[in-house]
Amino acid sequence: xxxxxxxxxxxxxxxxxxxxxxxxxxxxxxxxxxxxxxxxxxxxxxxxxxxxxxxxxxxxxxxxxxxxxxxxxxxxxxxxxxxxxxxxxxxxxxxxxxxxxxxxxxxx
Amino acid sequence: xxxxxxxxxxxxxxxxxxxxxxxxxxxxxxxxxxxxxxxxxxxxxxxxxxxxxxxxxxxxxxxxxxxxxxxxxxxxxxxxxxxxxxxxxxxxxxxxxxxxxxxxxxxxxxxxxxxxxxxxxxxxxxxxxxxxxxxxxxxxxxxxxxxxxxxxxxxxxxxxxxxxxxxxxxxxxxxxxxxxxxxxxxxxxxxxxxxxxxxxxxxxxxxxxxxxxxxxxxxxxxxxxxxxxxxxxxxxxxxxxxxxxxxxxxxxxxxxxxxxxxxxxxxxxxxxxxxxxxxxxxxxxxxxxxxxxxxxxxxxxxxxxxxxxxxxxxxxxxxxxxxxxxxxxxxxxxxxxxxxxxxxxxxxxxxxxxxxxxxxxxxxxxxxxxxxxxxxxxxxxxxxxxxxxxxxxxxxxxxxxxxxxxxxxxxxxxxxxxxxxxxxxxxxxxxxxxxxxxxxxxxxxxxxxxxxxxxxxxxxxxxxxxxxxxxxxxxxxxxxxxxxxxxxxxxxxxxxxxxxxxxxxxxxxxxxxxxxxxxxxxxxxxxxxxxxxxxxxxxxxxxxxxxxxxxxxxxxxxxxxxxxxxxxxxxxxxxxxxxxxxxxxxxxxxxxxxxxxxxxxxxxxxxxxxxxxxxxxxxxxxxxxxxxxxxxxxxxxxxxxxxxxxxxxxxxxxxxxxxxxxx
Numbered sequence: 001x002x003x004x005x006x007x008x009x010x011x012x013x014x015x016x017x018x019x020x021x022x023x024x025x026x027x028x029x030x031x032x033x034x035x036x037x038x039x040x041x042x043x044x045x046x047x048x049x050x051x052x053x054x055x056x057x058x059x060x061x062x063x064x065x066x067x068x069x070x071x072x073x074x075x076x077x078x079x080x081x082x083x084x085x086x087x088x089x090x091x092x093x094x095x096x097x098x099x100x101x102x103x104x105x106x107x108x
Numbered sequence: 109x110x111x112x113x114x115x116x117x118x119x120x121x122x123x124x125x126x127x128x129x130x131x132x133x134x135x136x137x138x139x140x141x142x143x144x145x146x147x148x149x150x151x152x153x154x155x156x157x158x159x160x161x162x163x164x165x166x167x168x169x170x171x172x173x174x175x176x177x178x179x180x181x182x183x184x185x186x187x188x189x190x191x192x193x194x195x196x197x198x199x200x201x202x203x204x205x206x207x208x209x210x211x212x213x214x215x216x217x218x219x220x221x222x223x224x225x226x227x228x229x230x231x232x233x234x235x236x237x238x239x240x241x242x243x244x245x246x247x248x249x250x251x252x253x254x255x256x257x258x259x260x261x262x263x264x265x266x267x268x269x270x271x272x273x274x275x276x277x278x279x280x281x282x283x284x285x286x287x288x289x290x291x292x293x294x295x296x297x298x299x300x301x302x303x304x305x306x307x308x309x310x311x312x313x314x315x316x317x318x319x320x321x322x323x324x325x326x327x328x329x330x331x332x333x334x335x336x337x338x339x340x341x342x343x344x345x346x347x348x349x350x351x352x353x354x355x356x357x358x359x360x361x362x363x364x365x366x367x368x369x370x371x372x373x374x375x376x377x378x379x380x381x382x383x384x385x386x387x388x389x390x391x392x393x394x395x396x397x398x399x400x401x402x403x404x405x406x407x408x409x410x411x412x413x414x415x416x417x418x419x420x421x422x423x424x425x426x427x428x429x430x431x432x433x434x435x436x437x438x439x440x441x442x443x444x445x446x447x448x449x450x451x452x453x454x455x456x457x458x459x460x461x462x463x464x465x466x467x468x469x470x471x472x473x474x475x476x477x478x479x480x481x482x483x484x485x486x487x488x489x490x491x492x493x494x495x496x497x498x499x500x501x502x503x504x505x506x507x508x509x510x511x512x513x514x515x516x517x518x519x520x521x522x523x524x525x526x527x528x529x530x531x532x533x534x535x536x537x538x539x540x541x542x543x544x545x546x547x548x549x550x551x552x553x554x555x556x557x558x559x560x561x562x563x564x565x566x567x568x569x570x571x572x573x574x575x576x577x578x579x580x581x582x583x584x585x586x587x588x589x590x591x592x593x594x595x596x597x598x599x600x601x602x603x604x605x606x607x608x609x610x611x612x613x614x615x616x617x618x619x620x621x622x623x624x625x626x627x628x629x630x631x632x633x634x635x636x637x638x639x640x641x642x643x644x645x646x647x648x649x650x651x652x653x654x655x656x657x658x659x660x661x662x663x664x665x666x667x668x669x670x671x672x673x674x675x676x677x678x679x680x681x682x683x684x685x686x687x688x689x690x691x692x693x694x695x696x697x698x699x700x701x702x703x704x705x706x707x708x709x710x711x712x713x714x715x716x717x718x719x720x721x722x723x724x725x726x727x728x729x730x731x732x733x734x735x736x737x738x739x740x741x742x743x744x745x746x747x748x749x750x751x752x753x754x755x756x757x758x759x760x761x762x763x764x765x766x767x768x769x770x771x
Contacts, residue, residue, distance in 0.1 A: 026141035027148070043145055044168035047138060051177060063137060069147065073140025 004056060006087060009041070013049045014088060017059055018080045025064070025075040026050070050078055058084030116155045118146045118162040126166055129175050138169060189516065190523065197524035201531075207496065211489060211528050216535035218485035223540050224547060225478040226571060232466045233567075235383045235453035240321035241413060244281075245449040246420055248273070248410040249458060253441050263458040264288075264407035265444055270315075272434050273410075277426065279418035284315035285394065285408040286386070288462065292406060295364025296659060297371075297390070299349040305657060306345075308389040311397055311408075316388075317377075319413040326356050327375025333393040337362070340375035340391040362392070366400060385452045387462050409462070411449065420446050479574075480623050486582040487620045493525070493586035494613055500590050505598030517591035518584070525583025648693055649730035655692050687724035705766055714765060726757075734760065735770045 006014065016032050017024040029050070030041045053059045064075040080088075123139065130138055142165055149158035201208040239245060248269050252260040270283035289295060289309045297306050316322065317329035324332060325343065332340050339360060346355040355373045362371050371392065380386055386409075397403040414420060427444050435442060447455065454468035504517060658670070670688060677686045691697045699720070702713030723739045725731075736757070743755040763770050 025137070027144045042168050043141055043165050044171065044174070047134075047141070047169070048171065048173035051134075051173065070140040070144040073136050073143060075140060076134075076137035 004087070006058075006091065009045070009049055010053060011088070011091060012037075012039075013041075013046060014053055014058055014080065014084055017050075017053075017078050018085065018088065022077065022079065024078045029078075053084070054078070057081060058087055116150050116158070118143060119159055122163050122166045126169065129170055131174070131177055134174065134177065138174075142166065142169075189519070193520045193523040194527060196520065197527045200524060201528070207492065208528070211492060212532050212535060214488055215485050215529065215532035216539060218481045219532055219536035220539035220543075222478040222482045223536060224544060225474050227540075227544065228547075228551065229471050229475055229478075230567075231383060232453070232471050235466065236385055236449050238381055238383070239449070241319075241416075242450055243448075244414045244416060244418075245319060246412050246414065246446040247449055247452060248412065249445050249447050250407075251443045251445065253443070261458050262407070262460045263409060263452075263462075264460045265410045266435075267404055267406065267408050268434055269444060270408070270410045270412075272430055273412055276430060276433075277423060279415045279423060281413045281415050282315045282318045283410060283412045284319040285312060285410055286316060286388065286391075287311035287394065287397065287406050287408040288460075289364075293364050293366050295362055295367070297349070298361040298363065299358065302349050303659070304348060305659065306390055308387045310388050310391055311394045312388075312391045313394045316391065316411075319411050322377060324375045324377050326354070329375065332375035333391060334395070335374075336393055336395040336398060337369050337371040338374040338393040338396075339371040340377055341373060342377050342379045342389045344379050345389050346373075346376050367396075369396070371396075383453075385449075385461070385463055385465070407460075412446070420448070477627065480627060482578060484620055484623050484627075486578050487616045489525070489528075489582045490585055491613060491616055491620070493521075494589050497586065497590045497593075501593050501598045504590060504593045505595040508593075508595035509599065514591050518587045521587035521590055522580070522583045525586070526579060529579045529583075646693075647731070650693065653729075658688075685724055685728040687728040688722045689725055690720040693729065703762075703766070716762060733757075 012033065013029060016029050016036075019036075020028055020032060026043055026046050030043060030046050033039050033041050050059065050061070054061055059078045059080055061076050061078045064077045066072055066074050123142075126139055126142065127135060142162065145165060146158055146162045149161050152158075153161070236242060247263065248265045250260075250262045250265045251258055252262070267285060267287065270285045273280045274283045287310060289311070290307055295306055295309060296303055297309075313333050314330050316333075317324065323329070324340070327340065332338060339362075341349070341355060349355070349360065350358060355376050358373045360371045360373060362369050377391075380388055397406070414423070424446050427446075431442055431444060447458075452461075453466050456465050456467065507517060508514075674686045674688070677683050690699060697717035697719050699718040700715055701718055703716040703718075704711050704713035721739070722744070723741055726733065726738045739755060739757070745754060746752055758766070758768065758770075760770075
């Protein structure tokens, strides 16, 4: 297999999972995205992306304890793996590398 | 809609819907997230809109990433393995190009040969199966007996059969007659200045279209052949006379030995497909024969369409009584039988067929050869792959040490062989498309594209099954051998190849060689036989001989015109001789008659073929006269045969049969 790449939404969600630490589940992730970057992501899209990240090995999931809210249903908590962190770091470095090459023109 | 006054709940049916499509593994947490979102929405935008949003959110979960996740996730790994297998197989192929080329070349050549034969067999075996009711169509054949001895089996039957069958037996839906004109009625059709000899002209009626479910392109099939001198042409004949003009209503002049009359075109039918035993291109209404006093003497091809589900064998038992009823005393000499229309092409025991038939045993023989070619290729592949097993031993050893189960290794090698097969099939297809036009020209068949004629019927499924099984088996056996290596022995370098399977391999090689040698011997034998046949001297000189068919309409000026034509030809410097004859050597002689010695009045005559020739025939074809002399101009008949004592020349066989002493 060649180098793995992350899509834009995958990267965003992976980062958010990294931010939320032990409290990353579907609703929390989209709420965080809404509040931080003011972007609306549907619950379903978030779930699908999280499962894809799990398949790729960048996050892992477990089912948390039951709470009284949300009809007593349990949450699926996602945590970022070291592979996920390494991926984010590599992507960030690539970006910075490239950004340095862009001529820094002053906006008029 | 508020059932719980203090506590708004999302629509129940939507939750049930999530439960229906969502994999069990994910269901609880997804439902929880959805409910949480709903509760947040209630606080934010109120219950009504929250419910709507809930449904919308549920719908968004209805996608493949969720629905099939549970089913696919265990296999995701094997998708990766599959991609890897293909990559490894491709690299193997490129690494050892000679080996890969031998494999692909061998397989693609044999698959191409096999497909070519299959295509031909498919065409031959599909004869007459395109009629809508092909299974219910039977042809009436006639057996003639002489003192209880079967002397003549004919594809023709009396014109009286069809009406009798239709009126006497309810299971006969319809009966069609086709009266052929070849042999007794040589005719031409003329439209303005366009004139052709018509050999595939038949007399028929509307039942023809019904029995064979043959639609007319133009004209009404029920009335087209009703009136005398109505004519239905096929498209290519219509094109010959009228080009692109409409044919309907045009007048054609029919001229022949028995008739000279205007005919009106009442219909145009599609050309009969090449895989039909019939060669009808022009149909004249049967009623056009009515004015002939001896019209019943002309036999016809009779076809019956039986009702679905009726038993042809039962109908056949009732046929003798039909013959007795209509023919009377002489019935003992004649019997009629039914023949399924699909069997006609391969039945070679009947005379008077409209077209020469095919040979079923040749087809099966070819199919056997095709199978052998394919088996040889597969065996070859097995042997090549197993013989290279040692090279793969290290790879297998490493893979096994890294934890590859045997099934995975087998899958890997199967992928490899399947890939080689697919590449070969693509090449075979290319070969097939390039050479099949030349091949069909060689065997005298119409060219057809392999794709358009291919329908997946039962025989095709069988072929596909054999093919797939062969691809699987030829890959599976080497895969088993290669994957059986003991990794420890291999990696220690103390591995010297497996002895098991050696006997089988040797056996396969021997079998392969036997097949190959057998096929080669067969080909050489056939070729030698062919050459031998072609080198035989036929006793007649036909080199640089050109045959010109005379116009079929004969009138009083015919002989004068003919001799004028002959003289003109003879004046050309490149023409050494010109001769006229009723038939051409190699053709079946049309005129047959009883001949006996004038002295032996008590003896019934024997059947002889009579060939009418002129004074230049024997010198022109360089025939040897054993005794007697060639015809002189004075020997030619005056006006018609029998007006004087005619001269004849007998061939050796005839002289012997009539017990003449000629030496």
